[in-house]
Amino acid sequence: MDSNKSRAKRTPLQPLRSAGRQRVEELLAAASDLMAERGYEATTMAEIAARAGAKIGSLYRFFPNKEAVADALVQRHIAILEDEYAALAKRAATLSPEALADILIELLVTLHPRVKSLSALMEARTDKMEIRDRARGHAVAGIAAALRVCAPGLDEALAKDIAAVVLNTMKVLRGMLANDAPTTSGAPDELRRMNRLYLSDRLAPFRRGSDSATDGKTR
Amino acid sequence: MDSNKSRAKRTPLQPLRSAGRQRVEELLAAASDLMAERGYEATTMAEIAARAGAKIGSLYRFFPNKEAVADALVQRHIAILEDEYAALAKRAATLSPEALADILIELLVTLHPRVKSLSALMEARTDKMEIRDRARGHAVAGIAAALRVCAPGLDEALAKDIAAVVLNTMKVLRGMLANDAPTTSGAPDELRRMNRLYLSDRLAPFRRGSDSATDGKTR
């Protein structure tokens, strides 16, 4: 009995006044920053409270335990990411593969901090990996849809495979831009180039009124 | 004074008998497994000792503290990776860019568990990032050298940029193969294809007796 192995204490206790809502925001913001830079385990509840300008008791008023803080953050990040990807296809119409490649890269660079935070939060528990998979599923689906808008004849399964590749490629770009990247200053441009080249090559056969030649080659 | 902020207690105390050396091996193996799967923070010294079939006192005989265990693991992994990359260029002669691309992918897939462990270990301390950067520098240099063996006219800086891109691409492949990867079964092949395409395109102008045409296009 009691299938929950972790100590789930009393009711979560939501904020009912504007002061409380604001406090929750501050606490989550502080937790997000700290966990993103230090990781879940290395972040202490006392630190979270301190950075939010609150005391530890306030933190525990709104969150029953440390895991609940991570949960709340995961929720938020996932929701926003899903929205972004769902909205992607609408922007993709009437674009060349190269332009789409560039737009995708831009989008993912923008989303970088959020994804980084998310993966730091995943450190918390293994049973959250299903959530992560779900998020990635949305991302892949969103990108695949955009690809098929751009290249209507594209098979759905293949579109998803390509989308997965592009998604991960962008993950790499984010990594390059985020770190100090001491050895390779021109690498990000090279990566963009690779991405354009790849999308160009894979989407060309399926574009309207194209056979296999006349791909612009980008320069 | 005392520039070391962390508690570096008495002498590290190396094993002097075969039993001791073996114990150290067992302890490091256990620590490597545990930290790779659970992360540095989540792994306890008691667990490490237990999995190695030793008691906690033995663990502390050979390692002054938990961080030293991580340090030792980092050392080993780095050394092996450096060797692998340094040896790469020798295998690269007389290969087409496509073949080189495939070989690089194979190599990095092989190295995956080690790199995974390494990155889990990095969780330990920020001041180990310089070590990580050094390792990546070796990887990039090794791959760049292989590229220039394959395409002699290639500029060194460009070779490093391309090497960085390829290295990260392979990181992605590793990720795809490691996780369950529920949504995308054909993605690894797509990634290989992108890699071949890219290397083909970038190396073609610099190959012996080539100008810009006659690139195989892989199919």
Next chain:
DNA sequence: GCATTATTTGAGGATGGACTCAAATAAGTC
């Protein structure tokens, strides 16, 4: 066998960090 030294053992000490709670304070309502 005996002496010496490496290794093992495991019961604590010390610390840090998650979490509690009763009392104080602030905010909202009438």
Next chain:
DNA sequence: GACTTATTTGAGTCCATCCTCAAATAATGC
């Protein structure tokens, strides 16, 4: 202003985990 209820506070409890150490045991050399 008086009353109710949300929020804040922070000292204190509890427990997991890092780490110590003196005594027991095993290995090695003579």
